[in-house]
Amino acid sequence: MTKLTRRRLLAGALSGGSVLSLTGLAACLQSRPSLPEPQSRRSLTAPVDFAGGRLIAEPAQLELRSGSKQDGYGYNGMIPGPTVRVRRGDRFSVRTDNGLREPTTVHWHGLIPPPEMDGHPSDAFGPGESRLVDFPVDQRASLNWYHPHPHHATAEQVWLGLAGLFVIEDAEEDALGLPAGDAETLIVLRDGRISPSGNFNHRSSGLGDFPIGNGVPWPQREVARSLHRLRILNGANRRVFELELGVPATLIGNDGGLLERAEAISRLTLGPAERVDLIVDFSGLNPGTVTALRCRDTAWSLVEFITSQREGRSRGRPQTAVLSRIEPLVHDGEPDRVFRFEGHARINGLMFEMDRIDFVVPFGRTERWRFESRGGAPHPIHVHGAHFQVIERRGGRNRVFAWERGWKDTVLLQEGEAVDVLIRFDAYEGRYLLHCHRLEHEDHGMMMNFLVSQAPERDQARVDVENLFGPICWSDDRV
Ligand code: C2O
Ligand code: CU
Numbered sequence: 508m509t510k511l512t513r514r515r516l517l518a519g520a521l522s523g524g525s526v527l528s529l530t531g532l533a534a535c536l537q538s539r540p541s542l543p544e545p546q547s548r549r550s551l552t553a554p555v556d557f558a559g560g561r562l563i564a565e566p567a568q569l570e571l572r573s574g575s576k577q578d579g580y581g582y583n584g585m586i587p588g589p590t591v592r593v594r595r596g597d598r599f600s601v602r603t604d605n606g607l608r609e610p611t612t613v614h615w616h617g618l619i620p621p622p623e624m625d626g627h628p629s630d631a632f633g634p635g636e637s638r639l640v641d642f643p644v645d646q647r648a649s650l651n652w653y654h655p656h657p658h659h660a661t662a663e664q665v666w667l668g669l670a671g672l673f674v675i676e677d678a679e680e681d682a683l684g685l686p687a688g689d690a691e692t693l694i695v696l697r698d699g700r701i702s703p704s705g706n707f708n709h710r711s712s713g714l715g716d717f718p719i720g721n722g723v724p725w726p727q728r729e730v731a732r733s734l735h736r737l738r739i740l741n742g743a744n745r746r747v748f749e750l751e752l753g754v755p756a757t758l759i760g761n762d763g764g765l766l767e768r769a770e771a772i773s774r775l776t777l778g779p780a781e782r783v784d785l786i787v788d789f790s791g792l793n794p795g796t797v798t799a800l801r802c803r804d805t806a807w808s809l810v811e812f813i814t815s816q817r818e819g820r821s822r823g824r825p826q827t828a829v830l831s832r833i834e835p836l837v838h839d840g841e842p843d844r845v846f847r848f849e850g851h852a853r854i855n856g857l858m859f860e861m862d863r864i865d866f867v868v869p870f871g872r873t874e875r876w877r878f879e880s881r882g883g884a885p886h887p888i889h890v891h892g893a894h895f896q897v898i899e900r901r902g903g904r905n906r907v908f909a910w911e912r913g914w915k916d917t918v919l920l921q922e923g924e925a926v927d928v929l930i931r932f933d934a935y936e937g938r939y940l941l942h943c944h945r946l947e948h949e950d951h952g953m954m955m956n957f958l959v960s961q962a963p964e965r966d967q968a969r970v971d972v973e974n975l976f977g978p979i980c981w982s983d984d985r986v
């Protein structure tokens with residue numbers, strides 16, 4: 508009852524003194540327990556493209572209610588940060604600066620950089636410091652992202668706004684002539700919350716109570732009556748979005764880029780850090796029609812689309828097309844490793860330790876890994892520096908979904924599920940991370956370090972010794 512009163516007051520204050528009917532208010536409180544309210548939708552704006560040079564993690568503000576700003580963190584002052592675009596074959600070079608008052612790192616999620624460039628938690632750098640990042644990008648066209656990864660502080664820094672998109676383009680994708688420019692929307696989709704005192708502080712549950720798209724709460728977007736490419740990153744700390752579109756849509760890609768074949772789709776589940784690439788058909792709608800990307804379990808209209816007078820071109824209709832060729836990884840036999848994600852902090856009984864290596868993976872060998880959920884789900888499981896193929900899900904939802912085909916770097920585990928993936932590390936030796944991407948779990952320690960090595964037996968033996976006696980300097984240490 509006290510809650511209702513407080514919210515009523517807030518709602519009253521926000522509506523600028525206009526009278527709200529009590530029944531209308533009650534209904535609205537039930538479906539949308541928090542402010543801001545969606546009736547004042549603002550335009551979804553695309554993050555600007557990164558112009559090169561420096562990427563600075565620094566304080567930034569966002570406007571979650573009209574007329575009031577909240578303090579957060581952004582890259583180059585923006586929430587989300589600028590979108591990096593590179594072509595396959597390019598070198599990516601950037602200086603990352605820490606303009607915060609706490610340590611941070613910048614991790615390139617979905618990319619395959621040398622491990623020492625990947626923003627591992629042990630590479631955290633302090634206020635006023637910077638890191639040079641420079642690596643070749645040789646991987647398929649795909650939608651990736653960058654975000655901080657300092658141990659114990661990732662959840663808070665991402666919540667406050669540190670995240671940006673990283674788009675790789677290539678000739679294979681160009682050849683499809685997919686909708687682009689105005690006919691393409693990239694969304695960092697997440698949720699947020701404003702505390703009773705009006706701030707945007709991270710909350711330990713990691714859950715917000717209203718949707719945010721590209722830094723704008725309850726956004727809307729005007730679209731031409733044509734095909735539209737909609738690319739979504741679930742950038743939330745822990746919310747799983749049960750997405751639904753009211754218009755015909757075709758799934759063409761996910762974390763690792765294009766799928767082999769396009770597939771008609773009306774609903775999909777997107778866990779934290781997962782991405783999907785959709786072609787949405789607005790061509791059959793009358794001007795002024797409002798449709799929405801909805802979330803089924805919250806009944807939120809995450810993003811509203813309003814069709815304009817413009818017809819646009821309806822080229823690149825990929826409904827039946829073969830989009831790409833994907834080499835299937837092959838492995839007959841039992842899982843090489845089993846990871847049990849337990850409660851809120853442990854994998855196989857262990858909590859993360861910065862300097863402990865938990866296992867050694869042979870370079871270039873295809874392995875079968877099994878991820879099992881043991882309480883505390885959802886667990887979106889993510890591996891750095893390689894992509895995997897999801898081959899089986901047992902228990903729970905009991906199947907592999909269309910949006911989980913092709914190449915993935917994150918897969919969602921719900922309660923009671925065991926998911927098997929095939930994975931191969933063939934780019935760089937070095938230290939990698941496996942973790943739950945529910946960021947509060949990650950910060951609590953649901954992470955493992957592992958080594959990819961051309962001499963796995965030797966390195967496993969060394970790791971065993973170091974895990975007993977602490978770090979040792981081996982005479983033939985690689986840098
Ligand atoms: Cu997006 Cu290790 O994370
Ligand atoms: Cu990652």
Ligand code: CU
Pocket residue numbers: 848851883884885886887943944945948949953
């Ligand atoms: Cu988890």
